Each structure stands twice: as structure tokens, then as C-alpha cells.
Amino acid sequence: MDISACLGISPAGNLTIGGVDTVELAKTYKTPLYVMDEGQIRTACRDYRESIEKNYDGKGLVLYASKAFCCKEIYRIVKSEGLGADVVSAGELYTALSAGFPAENICFHGNNKTPQELEYALEEKVGYIVVDSNYELELLNRLAGEKGVTPNILFRIKPGIDAHTHKFIRTGQIDSKFGVALENGEAMEIMKQAAALPNIRVRGIHCHIGSQIFDIEPFELAAERMLGFLRDVKDQTGMQLGVVNLGGGFGIRYTQSDTPVPYGMYMEKVAEVLKNTCQKLNMPVPFVMMEPGRSIVGPAGLTLYTVGAVKEIPQVRTYVAVDGGMTDNPRYALYQAEYEAVVANRAGEPKSQTITLAGKCCESGDLLGENMLVQPVHSGDIIAVLATGAYNYSMASNYNRIPRPAVVMVRDGQAREIIHRENMRDLLHNDL
Ligand code: LLP
Numbered sequence: 001m002d003i004s005a006c007l008g009i010s011p012a013g014n015l016t017i018g019g020v021d022t023v024e025l026a027k028t029y030k031t032p033l034y035v036m037d038e039g040q041i042r043t044a045c046r047d048y049r050e051s052i053e054k055n056y057d058g059k060g061l062v063l064y065a066s067k068a069f070c071c072k073e074i075y076r077i078v079k080s081e082g083l084g085a086d087v088v089s090a091g092e093l094y095t096a097l098s099a100g101f102p103a104e105n106i107c108f109h110g111n112n113k114t115p116q117e118l119e120y121a122l123e124e125k126v127g128y129i130v131v132d133s134n135y136e137l138e139l140l141n142r143l144a145g146e147k148g149v150t151p152n153i154l155f156r157i158k159p160g161i162d163a164h165t166h167k168f169i170r171t172g173q174i175d176s177k178f179g180v181a182l183e184n185g186e187a188m189e190i191m192k193q194a195a196a197l198p199n200i201r202v203r204g205i206h207c208h209i210g211s212q213i214f215d216i217e218p219f220e221l222a223a224e225r226m227l228g229f230l231r232d233v234k235d236q237t238g239m240q241l242g243v244v245n246l247g248g249g250f251g252i253r254y255t256q257s258d259t260p261v262p263y264g265m266y267m268e269k270v271a272e273v274l275k276n277t278c279q280k281l282n283m284p285v286p287f288v289m290m291e292p293g294r295s296i297v298g299p300a301g302l303t304l305y306t307v308g309a310v311k312e313i314p315q316v317r318t319y320v321a322v323d324g325g326m327t328d329n330p331r332y333a334l335y336q337a338e339y340e341a342v343v344a345n346r347a348g349e350p351k352s353q354t355i356t357l358a359g360k361c362c363e364s365g366d367l368l369g370e371n372m373l374v375q376p377v378h379s380g381d382i383i384a385v386l387a388t389g390a391y392n393y394s395m396a397s398n399y400n401r402i403p404r405p406a407v408v409m410v411r412d413g414q415a416r417e418i419i420h421r422e423n424m425r426d427l428l429h430n431d432l
């Protein structure tokens with residue numbers, strides 16, 4: 001199947017993932033069900049790691065952006081593949097540490113980390129804290145002083161790049177809640193301020209220009225601007241900073257019309273720009289970090305649903321309702337994100353029916369997609385929505401008191417549950 005290398009069709013005509021029959025998975029684990037292919041995740045991790053080693057002579061680190069899919073098992077997998085991790089909350093940090101993830105390979109982001117979160121990160125000695133504002137710089141310096149520690153910090157910089165992606169996931173431009181801007185001098189101001197603070201160790205800078213980006217140019221431009229800034233920082237403050245974290249954001253294929261750049265090519269081009277810029281500016285090549293999230297887990301996942309009501313409204317549309325929806329995948333409701341769907345128990349047949357895939361929430365906007373071309377579909381069928389490995393489970397909610405689905409990992413033809421399905425007791429767990 002075009003969307004993802006881990007998909008196939010069984011002799012019986014059922015959709016498979018990682019060699020496992022999805023219709024069988026639906027029977028065993030019930031629906032809705034998230035399924036992830038471990039082989040595909042590991043291949044993506046390896047590709048990134050090898051390419052950073054090759055392009056920077058080993059002077060770099062790939063951090064998995066765990067907001068894309070966060071649970072203990074994913075931290076164990078990315079750790080075993082030699083990646084670090086990016087976390088954005090005490091909850092993600094706690095999950096990582098609970099899975100035995102080494103704190104020194106963790107980068108802590110966030111535009112408004114609470115004092116408690118900063119204290120936790122300091123106590124656990126995370127590798128880097130990415131400072132997002134003046135407020136945070138002063139707070140962190142004070143808390144570090146109180147604890148007698150000196151954290152390594154990076155600064156979140158807005159390089160002034162407007163990447164072509166949905167406005168909710170665009171972050172490199174000046175009008176963004178994240179970071180400090182280059183173009184109005186704010187970034188240089190904060191560097192000067194930091195240079196005088198005793199309880200922090202300024203190591204470098206970070207940017208993340210957005211997510212689900214297909215062009216290479218914005219990344220190249222970001223790399224160039226970040227290095228230019230490093231050079232200016234050296235000239236104006238005397239600080240020679242050795243770390244540049246270029247964030248994540250590489251797009252994946254959700255539908256046939258998506259044409260992502262192969263990551264190897266992207267990494268190579270950015271490395272080329274980076275090295276050339278360093279030469280031009282007469283500065284050493286910094287230690288480079290990258291933070292892919294979506295591209296590591298997105299294509300490795302799918303979600304299985306059971307079809308319930310099918311409402312054919314003549315001259316209007318056909319609603320096919322499933323047993324999940326915006327509670328397990330809010331991305332269509334939030335970003336009009338498009339997906340491909342397959343009738344898993346009829347995957348070998350041609351797609352001939354156009355449907356609107358609806359969820360079960362009390363909300364008209366609770367759709368998983370419109371104008372989706374699928375095989376003929378009937379009540380009781382199993383529908384798979386593809387490429388749901390990123391920003392689905394991690395963005396799931398209990399709206400309408402719907403329990404979150406289980407997550408099953410498949411590998412070499414075997415399946416294992418990595419997150420249990422929530423039950424009714426879980427829903428009442430915190431109710432008094
Ligand atoms: N680094 C930082 C600082 C980030 O903010 C993000 C994503 C990443 C790395 C990873 O970006 P990726 O490689 O996954 O594109 N919920 C949205 C996506 C939000 C992305 C937030 N930051 C969605 O479902 O499309």
C-alpha cells in the first residue's frame with residue numbers, strides 16, 4: 001500500500017500491518033483500536049540516526065519529539081535505537097523517566113513551563129532546558145540557584161520563517177507564542193541577559209518552524225539564520241555556543257496527494273547548508289540536534305473502527321458512523337487533516353464509494369473525513385484509518401466520557417498490547 005510500507009493485504013483480502021491481519025486484531029482487542037508497527041518505527045529511528053552520523057561525523061543527536069506519541073513503550077524503543085527525546089511537560093518527562101529513559105538525553109521544551117515543572121527538570125538533571133522567554137530565564141536562574149545546580153540551556157528562537165502549513169502548527173514566524181524573535185532584537189537581548197546570569201550554562205539555540213512541512217527551503221533558511229545568529233552572539237557577547245537544535249516538522253504522506261521529501265535527502269541538504277554557512281562565517285560546525293516526531297511514528301500507525309449506522313442521504317452524502325471519532329483522532333476537527341481509509345475486511349477490492357466518516361460524539365463536527373473514497377462499506381465492517389500513529393493517541397480525550405482505545409504494537413507477525421483500553425472505572429478514577 002502506498003501510504004505506508006508496513007501495510008499489506010492477506011490472501012483472504014484483509015488489510016495487514018506488520019504482517020498481522022487487522023480484522024483478527026479487531027476481533028481480539030476490540031475497536032476502536034490503535035495499531036502501531038514496531039519495525040517501521042525502528043526503521044525511521046535508524047534512518048535518522050544514521051543520517052545524522054553520516055552528515056555531521058557523529059557530532060549530532062536525533063531527539064524523538066514524544067508529543068507525537070507518548071507512552072512508556074515508545075521511550076524504550078527510541079532509547080534502544082540510540083535516540084534522545086524531546087519532552088514538553090512534567091507528564092512527558094515522568095513517562096520517559098519511568099520507562100528508564102536517560103535524563104541526560106532529554107531536551108525539555110515548552111512556552112510556559114511551570115515553576116514545579118522546572119524544579120522537576122532540575123532535580124532529574126535533564127540534558128537541556130529550552131528557555132522560551134525572559135520570564136522563564138529569570139525563574140530558571142533563581143530556581144537553579146536555590147537548588148545549587150547549573151542547567152544546560154538552549155534558547156527557543158523564532159527565526160522569522162513562515163512555513164507553508166496549517167496556521168495552528170506554524171511556529172517560526174514573529175507572531176507566535178513560542179520563543180524570542182530574531183528580527184526585532186529580542187533574541188540578542190535575552191542572550192546578553194543570560195550571559196550575565198550565574199546559575200545557568202548557555203549551550204546553544206533551538207528553533208522549530210512548524211509541522212507537516214514538505215518544502216526543504218524553509219529548513220535550509222532556518223539553519224542559515226540560526227548560524228548567522230550564533231555568529232552575532234559570539235561577536236556581541238563573546239559566547240561561542242556549540243549547539244544548534246533545528247527542531248522537527250518533516251511532513252508525512254497521509255493521502256496519495258502528499259509528496260514528502262525523503263528524510264535522508266532533507267537531512268543531507270540541511271547539513272550542506274549548515275556546513276557551507278559555517279565555512280562562510282568562519283566558525284566551527286556546531287553539535288546538531290533534530291527533533292522529528294510525526295515522521296517517526298505517524299506512518300507506523302493506523303486506527304481500526306467498527307462501522308455502525310450507515311446513512312445514505314440521497315443527493316447529499318453518505319454518513320458512515322464508527323465507534324470512535326474526534327475523541328481518538330481530533331485532527332480533522334482541528335485542522336481539516338485528511339486521511340485515507342480502507343475497509344479492512346475488503347481491502348483487496350477496488351475503492352468505489354465516497355463517504356463521510358463520522359464519529360459517535362454529540363457534535364456535528366465530529367468527523368474523521370469527508371469525500372473519502374473507500375471499498376463498498378456496510379454496518380459491521382472494520383474500517384482502518386491510515387497513518388494515525390502521530391498526534392492521535394497523544395491528543396485523545398474523554399469527551400462524552402468515551403474511554404480511550406487500547407494501543408497494540410505489532411512486530412514480525414506478533415501483536416502485543418502496549419496501552420490498555422480505558423474502562424468505566426478509569427473514567428471515574430478521580431471523581432469524588
Ligand atoms: N520540536 C518542537 C519544539 C515541536 O514543537 C514539535 C512539534 C516537534 C519538535 C515535532 O514536530 P514534528 O516532527 O512532529 O512535526 N498536533 C499537531 C502537530 C503539533 C506539532 C507541535 N510541535 C498535529 O496533529 O498536526
